[in-house]
Amino acid sequence: MSETDPYEKLRRKLNLFTLRVPKTKTFHKLLELLYTPEEAEIISTFGMPYIDYMRVPWFIKKSKTEKSEEEISEMFENLVKRGVLFKRIDKKGRPSYALAPYIPGIFEFYFMSKAEPPEKMKEVAHVLEDYFFDTFAPETFNSSKYPFFRVLPAQKAVEKVIELGEEVPTEFQVLPFEIVSQYISSARRIAVGICPCRDHAELIDGKSRCDKPRDVCMVFEAIADYWVEKGIARYVDHEEAMEVLRRAEDAGLVHSTTNNQLFGLEIPGMICNCCPCCCFILQGILKVNRPRGIAQSNFDPVIDRELCKICKECIDVCPMGAIFHHPPHKDDLSDNLIYVTLDKCIGCGLCASNCPHNAITMKKIRSQIPEETAAGSSLRYLKEHIH
Known part of the structure; x- marks a missing residue:
């Protein structure tokens, strides 16, 4: 992955986005699957994803490519169709283009577009997931x-x-x-x-x-x-x-x-x-x-013990596994309770909105x-x- 490698040049541009894309062999392979070497080389002219928009005439001037406006427009529209380049239309109906970042961007646009053969998309899915869990998630969710x-x-x-x-x-x-x-x-x-x-x-x-x-x-x-x-x-x-x-x-x-x-x-x-x-x-x-x-969120769930019927609907619906049932030990069953582990709770409120007995409310704390x-x-x- 030399400095002249078109995929490394493109990665460096994608790395300008807030959510960085660390340099790995897996990410290089992902870019190889998503772009031809020529496409990667040409679109590495763009700057920061979602920010540096260019219309085709200005892009040609900046990139100094020998391709015609028609050729660049055709390439860009093909990339847009595949979900690996972002496009917007101005008030005069003129298209401009920008890089889309890895997430949120290429991941969503590519799989929603369904523009490539299923086997190719499946290969992309596996490589993208490997990079996400091995590199991107630890970087994104631990780094700030x-x-x-x-x-x-x-x-x-x-x-x-x-x-x-x-x-x-x-x-x-x-x-x-x-x-x-x-x-x-x-x-x-x-x-x-x-x-x-x-x-x-x-x-x-x-x-x-x-x-x-x-x-x-x-x-x-x-x-x-x-x-x-x-x-x-x-x-x-x-x-x-x-x-x-x-x-x-x-x-x-x-x-x-x-x-x-x-x-x-x-x-x-x-x-x-x-x-x-x-x-x-x-x-x-x-x-x-x-x-x-x-x-x-700024809200934590609060359980009304009198209304709670221990139906465990809140346990089932909690996406973080933050709610648990404490089975009773006392003869009077007074310790038969539902608890929330607040360290795990993200304050989504699904427990409150899905409680059939209205026993949970969200309190802003x-x-x-x-x-x-x-x-x-x-x-x-x-x-x-x-x-």
Whole structure:
């Protein structure tokens, strides 16, 4: 992997993104599967993923390629079709292009695009997974004190908190960035597509890994436009978007997003609805045994002992294995209780939203406020790197 190797040149550009891609033979192999040497050489002209957009005429000037505009446009459109280059359209209808990072980007776009033969996609799936668990997850979820991703508590659980209407100090009031419906109402364009994590898991296993719904991957604004143009998602209105999120909560899926307040107006704007068996965010923090690798919500579950019927629904739905049953030892069964291991809890609220006896409520006990913008979040993630 010399300095002139086109794949190493491309990796260095992908490494400019906040979530770094360490240099390994596995990642080199992944790039070889995704790009031809010529493609890798040419697109390494781009700068930071999601930031350095270029229209074809400017790209040709900067890259000093001898290829024509028609040839470069054809190459870029082919890469977009395969899900390994990002595209957006300006107000005048002119396309511009940028690199997509490894995650969130190439992983999602590639498996949702389904543009290559199944056997090729299966090979990519295995190599990508090897790199994720051996290198990317330890790097991403262990390397900064400020997590890149954040949990959004279940809407039904937060609604319960608001309905209770208890007086609390100002710093513990529920804020807009903690309410998933606020994100939906502020978005101008919303699209829903098939979860790439569950599709990827099926390629790995040869069968579905779980029965969770797949049409719950939600993106906003520029990424929504990109997905819809590619035919891998459809636009939805605010009402249907909320229905998708309610369906995800009922199925025991965790809402997760990037760790900043402004939502949808910036890239990447998304809400993932994650399961621990397929989805890379939850799988990542479980793999490295670091629940705080994702920013927990400001809420903890509180169990009403009088209402709790020990049905264990909360144990089944908890994605982190943070809830357990303490079997009784006393004659009066007073120690027959459900407990929450708060060190493992990420504050997703699924236990509260899925409790059939309304015995669990989410209580806001922290007042951690994320950075306002995606740019601020990225800078802080890098500033608080521990290595």
